[in-house]
Amino acid sequence: MNAVDYQVLKSAVSWLQQGKRVAMVTVVRNWGSAPRPLGSLFAITDDGDFTGSVSGGCIEDDLMQRFAAAFPERIELVRYGISAEQMQRFGLPCGGTLELVIEPLSDAAALTPLLDAVAGRKLVQRRLDMRSGKASIEASDADFALHFDEQELLQVFGPRWRLLIIGCGQVSEYLAQMAPALDFSVYLNDPREEQRRNWQVDDVVWLDGMPDDAVLAFKPDRRTVIVTLSHDPKIDDMALMEALKTDAFYVGAIGSMASTEARKERLLTLDLSPQQVSDLHAPIGLSILSRSPAEIAVSVLAELVMLRNRGRVTVSPSSCAVNTDDLRMVERP
Template sequence: MDSTDLEVLKTVTHWQSAGVEVALATLTRTWGSAPRPVGSLLALTTDGRLVGSLSGGCIEDDLLTKMRQSLPLSPEKMVYGVTAEQASRFGLPCGGTLELVLEPLHPQSKIPELLDAVSRQQVVARVLNLQNGQVAVVPANRTDALICTETQLRSVHGPRWRLLIIGAGQVSSYLAEMAMALDYQVLVCDPRLEFQKSWQMHVPAVDAAMPDDFIVAQRPDPHTAIVALTHDLKQDDLALLEALKSSAFYVGALGSKATQAKRRERLTLFDLSAAQIATLHGPAGLPIGSRTPPEMAISILAEITAVRHGVQ
């Protein structure tokens, strides 16, 4: 769940606690170009407030107009942009069509339960019965897709991507905080006791396993990024020996160009192919002249984002 949709849910709970009538819109399907991905959220109130986004603004305005008239009594599917006139009216890109579900929220909508699960970095599905409005929150997998049928909307919430950080230093703490705002489940590993004690974040906690054992146990998949940030050659190399064998979409390590060259020489001595070693991003991060820990974290996360989106 990205930070925008998380803010929607947090705002919803605030409005509900104040006794405001709220409806939640979930983007369930798109045809052609669309400004927001499937699963995006928008919350609206009967007194004209909104948070979140589904389009460039015109659809939001139309929904607000409907909300000012009355809160919907039950969940309903709505489609915008079917005709060229509608696409023009609602400001959709050429050929763009959106389907959404608009539901009235009530104490049984389980938004607080959903937020609690997400805050603990769990991946869950919110299952909405489109006929009677009943809601269940159940465990889900990171790779599950949103499903909307005639009778049910099953939307997946929580981190859909994963970042494994080796090392619990300053750069790691900034990187973890930033990554969690970008839909990542973050896991940190550092066997060094002094770094475990100095780690300030409650979520994620630090795993004390050896880096290679940690990587193997996490079973990295194509939705996983791995970064070695211990500044300890032995610890970083242990992690990389397993990370480079995995299907992780990104593997990176801190260190100068000279350090990286020596690291690649060492890695050739182990059971790694030249192709596997070539996938290592080192020095990790985009060359933005970063000097401070937060700047280094920004550069690393920017490179991970670029690789994730296929930008070379």
């Protein structure tokens, strides 16, 4: 999960422990050019503290005004962006429509296992019964955003994305600077002391040892990206021969088409199968005619974001027509 939504859950737990009333708002459906993806979270207390986002800001303002007048006592389903007037009022892009689940929270202990699981890099799902308001947390094998229907809201939460860069250099520095803005925590390995001594970027986690040992110790998972940028085959190949055996979401290597073909031939001699070698993303990045180190970093991040967003499979929700005593559909004027 991204850092913003994780902070929403942390804040909600903290506020509940302080004895505040808390409501959590989740984006469960969107149509058109919606400003926030499915599963985005926003939390607010009865005294006006808030965190997170479900839009560009106007919907949050409306929710805060609404909760100040009457704090929610039960689960509600709210829709924004029905009419042209609403889209203009709430700043939604043309054609954009959002449906939000508003859920009053009452027990910090019910959310704590969720935070603990995410911190432990485990994939879990939270199942919310829409009528009773009861929620449960269980292990998950499916990495989708959420499933929502008239009966339940099922949302999958996973660890933050990690980016392991092998090799220092200008491209690595630009990548390390830009990646956190796209919700990657950045790690770095380079066994060359002179390269490490001249590194210019703060807020990265250094991994010691040779690249193959660093990759093994890192324990890559489905939310791990590994890129080799040293331009030194002795360094890059050591990392790749271990990275391509893992469950890493993406393993990529910098280099030309010619150097990529030579690299793949070398990797086939290093106890890697043809299928594992074919999983290598190389040359790395989207083709944007990049030349400078900053442009190469942009192309790498563009490819990562494209593949990450493409891989977020969401179960298509059925149409909603909810109107019960315990669950209300509200269309905001």
